Amino acid sequence: MQKIFFVLSLSILTAAGVTRVFTGPYMVYDAGVPIDVGYYGAPVMSDWDGDGKKDLICGQFDLGKIRFYRNIAEDTAPLFNGYVFLRADGVEITLPYG
Numbered sequence: 001m002q003k004i005f006f007v008l009s010l011s012i013l014t015a016a017g018v019t020r021v022f023t024g025p026y027m028v029y030d031a032g033v034p035i036d037v038g039y040y041g042a043p044v045m046s047d048w049d050g051d052g053k054k055d056l057i058c059g060q061f062d063l064g065k066i067r068f069y070r071n072i073a074e075d076t077a078p079l080f081n082g083y084v085f086l087r088a089d090g091v092e093i094t095l096p097y098g
């Protein structure tokens with residue numbers, strides 16, 4: 001199984017210019033439970049619903065579906081409470097898997 005982790009990237013302005021610093025990894029939780037999508041999750045953070053907060057979109061191995069976790073907190077400390085499968089024309093999107 002594959003748990004989802006975040007690696008945070010921070011931009012720090014120094015006298016020599018902008019330096020990027022990476023911290024983590026941090027386990028990602030959904031309602032207090034580690035998110036586990038099987039394999040090949042390919043997680044992406046993007047503001048999918050246009051509310052200004054980056055959401056989590058990731059695939060799941062089982063059935064090749066794509067999960068959408070809406071961020072209900074801030075980008076600096078995202079918080080998720082459940083997911084829905086992404087749909088196109090009312091039908092859940094599935095991709096080849098396995």
Ligand SMILES: [Ca+2]
Nearest residue numbers: 047049051053
């Ligand atoms: Ca959003």
